[in-house]
Amino acid sequence: MRRLSRHTTPAGTLIGAAAGDLTGIVHLGLGNFHRAHAAVYTADALAARPGDWGIYGFANRSPAVVSAMRAQEGRYAIVEYSDDGRRVGVLDVHRNLGVVAEDRDAFVAALADPAHRILTLTVSEVGYCRSPRTGTLDLDLADVRADLANPSHPRSTVGLIARGLAVRAAQGAPIAVLSCDNLQSNGHATRSVVTEFLHASGASEDVLSFVANQVSFPNSMVDRIVPATTSQTSAEVAELIGVDDRCPVPAESFTMWVLEDDFAAGRPAWEQAGAIMSDEVQAYELVKLRLLNGSHSLIAYLGILDGQAGIADAWAQDFVQDAVRAGIAVDYLPTIALPKGFDPDAYLRSLAHRWANAALGHRTSQVGTDGSVKLLQRIPEPALIALRAGRVPHLLALTVAGWICTAAPPPGFDPGPYAAEVREPARPRLAEVTRAATSPRDHAIAVLRNGFLPDTLTEHTAFTDRVADLVLAITRSGVRAAAREATEAANQDRKVP
Numbered sequence: 001m002r003r004l005s006r007h008t009t010p011a012g013t014l015i016g017a018a019a020g021d022l023t024g025i026v027h028l029g030l031g032n033f034h035r036a037h038a039a040v041y042t043a044d045a046l047a048a049r050p051g052d053w054g055i056y057g058f059a060n061r062s063p064a065v066v067s068a069m070r071a072q073e074g075r076y077a078i079v080e081y082s083d084d085g086r087r088v089g090v091l092d093v094h095r096n097l098g099v100v101a102e103d104r105d106a107f108v109a110a111l112a113d114p115a116h117r118i119l120t121l122t123v124s125e126v127g128y129c130r131s132p133r134t135g136t137l138d139l140d141l142a143d144v145r146a147d148l149a150n151p152s153h154p155r156s157t158v159g160l161i162a163r164g165l166a167v168r169a170a171q172g173a174p175i176a177v178l179s180c181d182n183l184q185s186n187g188h189a190t191r192s193v194v195t196e197f198l199h200a201s202g203a204s205e206d207v208l209s210f211v212a213n214q215v216s217f218p219n220s221m222v223d224r225i226v227p228a229t230t231s232q233t234s235a236e237v238a239e240l241i242g243v244d245d246r247c248p249v250p251a252e253s254f255t256m257w258v259l260e261d262d263f264a265a266g267r268p269a270w271e272q273a274g275a276i277m278s279d280e281v282q283a284y285e286l287v288k289l290r291l292l293n294g295s296h297s298l299i300a301y302l303g304i305l306d307g308q309a310g311i312a313d314a315w316a317q318d319f320v321q322d323a324v325r326a327g328i329a330v331d332y333l334p335t336i337a338l339p340k341g342f343d344p345d346a347y348l349r350s351l352a353h354r355w356a357n358a359a360l361g362h363r364t365s366q367v368g369t370d371g372s373v374k375l376l377q378r379i380p381e382p383a384l385i386a387l388r389a390g391r392v393p394h395l396l397a398l399t400v401a402g403w404i405c406t407a408a409p410p411p412g413f414d415p416g417p418y419a420a421e422v423r424e425p426a427r428p429r430l431a432e433v434t435r436a437a438t439s440p441r442d443h444a445i446a447v448l449r450n451g452f453l454p455d456t457l458t459e460h461t462a463f464t465d466r467v468a469d470l471v472l473a474i475t476r477s478g479v480r481a482a483a484r485e486a487t488e489a490a491n492q493d494r495k496v497p
Contacts, residue, residue: 001238004072004090004245013241015078015089016043016273019054023095025268026110028157029122030059030066035091036078036226036251038120038180043093044273053268054095056110060123060157061101068247069097077237077245081359082253088240104153104160111164114173117265119161121179121190125373126425127157128183128193132376133451135189137196144197151201161190162197169210174264176216182293184285184377187219187260216264221284223256223292225354227362252360254350258284283339290332291344292351294378295324298395299355300367301402304418305479311367312358321352323483326490327395335382365421371403372426372452380457387460394490397463398483400453401444401470405479408434410443413475426452444471 002008025042027034034057042053059066069076074094080087098106111119121127131138137158138144147159154160161177168175177194179186194217198208227250237245257275271277278284296311302323303314314320328348338344379396386393406422408430409415424430433450437443448464458464473482 001244004243006073009090010241013090015091017047018092022052023054023056024052025055025118026116027055027057027120030057032226032249034122036249037224041270041273045268045270048272049269055093056096057094058098058100058107063099065247066097077248079236079250080253108164112167119177123157129158137193148201158193158197166207169207174214176263180222187217191217216262218260218262219281221258221288225252227360280339286336296367298399300364301406303364304406307416311362315355319480319483323487326487330490330494331393331395335385365418369423380454392462392466394486397466398486400467405474410440440472440475441468444468
């Protein structure tokens with residue numbers, strides 16, 4: 001079978017338009033989400049209004065996707081799953097490719113090049129190097145310390161961006177840095193850590209002034225479920241369009257992108273590709289971070305502890321649906337000022353539909369990955385709102401308890417076969433802080449008292465005690481019993497005037 005390339009792409013399968021030869025966007029984090037989200041919007045925008053918006057894409061460490069895309073002249077397929085079945089389209093917007101770990105100078109040079117007018121990021125929450133306690137730049141991280149000691153040879157994402165902007169400042173061409181990660185106020189957060197790094201590294205006043213005045217950091221909200229690629233994904237591309245693709249991407253049909261229209265050097269016509277330009281990005285962010293992402297974490301941890309491999313499998317369990325619906329109604333929705341014209345009931349119906357999409361093959365272990373960082377965006381603020389109102393957020397506590405039992409199970413507790421698949425960067429530290437614990441409750445308290453959640457939250461003993469009680473319940477009675485008890489308590493609180 002012929003390998004996917006420009007010459008072998010079947011007629012009628014191209015998504016949007018192919019980019020021209022020139023690149024105007026640098027992207028860091030060449031994983032599946034970027035390739036099924038911003039890259040697709042860019043292709044559709046180019047079909048509506050041509051421009052020099054090809055993408056120079058950089059993987060962080062792994063050369064696998066870069067090698068595969070190079071062999072396919074930058075093209076790859078997206079397999080989209082919906083109620084109508086499967087659909088395959090081919091994307092062609094990446095014009096240059098690189099691996100940061102192999103050539104950091106190439107990334108810095110690309111960011112400094114005035115032809116590039118936007119830097120987009122999908123580096124996950126971990127990439128922003130923020131302290132879980134303060135939300136500011138974490139000066140204790142090894143990579144950050146190394147970068148501050150030698151800022152001209154950075155290793156961290158923040159150090160790389162700061163270095164590229166510092167070099168760019170010499171010629172002064174404006175640029176936008178656009179985070180496409182699930183952080184609340186992600187543009188503000190990105191500006192904050194980059195600026196903090198520049199100050200801490202002794203950047204010149206010229207560089208600081210350039211970043212303050214010529215670099216914009218628009219906020220954005222991104223939404224599309226994009227599972228990991230498997231051999232089945234490539235098999236479906238071969239079946240449906242008759243070519244061999246070594247780097248296809250599976251995705252749901254739903255997609256959403258809300259952007260603050262603050263681009264210092266212009267942008268593609270993303271609004272003509274379906275993106276929403278809005279001054280209410282933060283409201284959309286909260287809807288996504290809490291109703292979708294927060295609930296997704298709860299589904300994942302309950303599913304893992306119940307022995308469910310897939311999100312759809314977990315969602316099919318009544319106790320999971322009951323817990324998630326109670327969490328949304330009681331712990332999340334009251335904390336959000338919804339965007340104008342937003343229909344929460346329709347959105348919740350769409351979420352249930354998306355979580356039930358078994359064709360996606362979205363694994364609970366994938367959604368449960370990086371919980372120590374993801375939960376910081378999803379739990380503390382709504383939990384604090386409830387606690388300050390005199391109410392215990394039972395389902396938020398259950399989410400944290402589920403993460404603890406998955407990522408750092410108490411001694412003697414078996415979290416099931418899928419917990420080991422969860423990538424958790426904090427596992428070594430979790431093991432260290434819980435080493436002296438003598439019971440599941442002590443184990444949970446040790447996690448909560450050692451900086452994995454903000455002090456402003458863990459100083460509320462009502463919350464830490466509730467998490468500890470639920471960890472004990474999971475280990476002694478099982479996740480189903482613990483979830484039902486938390487759901488009943490939340491629903492009871494809902495009935496109390």
